[in-house]
Amino acid sequence: MSQLDTKTRILDAGEHLFARDGFHNTSLRTITSLAKANLAAVNYHFGSKEALLRAVIERRLLPLNQLRKEQIDAVLAEAAATGTAPSAKSLLRAFIEPTLAFRSAGPGAQDFIALVGRSMSEPDETVRNCFIGLVLPNFRLFFESLQRALPQLPTAVLMARVQFTLGAMSHVMCTSNKPPINISAAPQPLDDDELAEQLLQFVSTGLEAPQ
């Protein structure tokens, strides 16, 4: 971490600490101390604590959104080429897989995914507004594609089911960071890929369920 420039080290430290302790429970002093930077460096490079949060989120969310958009567009193009409706499951895969796979992009990426998962149900307006503005276009594209895949479902019902899907997904993302609530002494928990596959199976079954 210490051979990178100060701005990057602060971003990395903020990402880690915001994800682990929450935005309001993390002080600039803790961040700069972990980043081995001076306290004043945060305001010099970013302007404020809130602007640092925005920078932390944007750094990885913009590429992730791009990736999800490409995958969804590919599914839509494939469907258009064959003259059929896209399948709900392939759209879900296009949306979920890049998100969960993102955790392997690096050590900080896993913290980031946990931060994003938590932001979906964030009470605080600071975090919430920052996050929602960035993901909304992506979520809309996803939702409208699903409407084409499942035209028989009333909009309100589809919206509810998408909400359940995002909830299940964000919960997995939150807990990818730390041990989940230890409900049962399972002999061998699933690894990341199996968990992603199980999630896809779970939500696509629920989404396509008859009314």
Added chain:
Amino acid sequence: MSQLDTKTRILDAGEHLFARDGFHNTSLRTITSLAKANLAAVNYHFGSKEALLRAVIERRLLPLNQLRKEQIDAVLAEAAATGTAPSAKSLLRAFIEPTLAFRSAGPGAQDFIALVGRSMSEPDETVRNCFIGLVLPNFRLFFESLQRALPQLPTAVLMARVQFTLGAMSHVMCTSNKPPINISAAPQPLDDDELAEQLLQFVSTGLEAPQ
């Protein structure tokens, strides 16, 4: 609110503000100001800010746990009487319905449910430890009953699916408080009962899906 005693007014105000703004983003001054009480009253009645949080959670979570336990026990007893395994869907209903129905228990109850939903993926140890200790026995009973309903599923797979279920449920609980992310301009969103029924349908389909 103002004809109740001070202790209750502080509990109500804390419940509302912790749910709306988060624990660390809520100050004792904001709480006592809303409760029309003196700043020192919190430490007099509860001892500390953290002890107030514990009191806020315990006040409603203990009765809710009791309610869920009774419902699950009733399903198990019914199954034992007929000599069959309990159905996954009836267990899910026993667990989910009291939780969501709790929102109608009063104006503060809805805030409380949002607080609980968020606590399931809480980054902060203060909130997380307090919450987990209280719900763990209840969650274990739920999980072990499900194992009897779905014995063909490997433990690790069932655990993953229960995790998805809790995620979907907690997301609904979080957003029962405030408008959800406005993904689509839906003509008429579902009301609370329809949403609960849709959730039950969604998670029971996913939980019972073939491997």
Added chain:
DNA sequence: GTCTATAGATTGATAGAC
């Protein structure tokens, strides 16, 4: 039980030397 007053620590932000 309720109040005022304040201790004691921590916070985000900034001014100014280098």
Added chain:
DNA sequence: GTCTATCAATCTATAGAC
């Protein structure tokens, strides 16, 4: 760009009068 030093505000918690 990086540093020291510090300001002004805020926080939880408590002591002590009533």
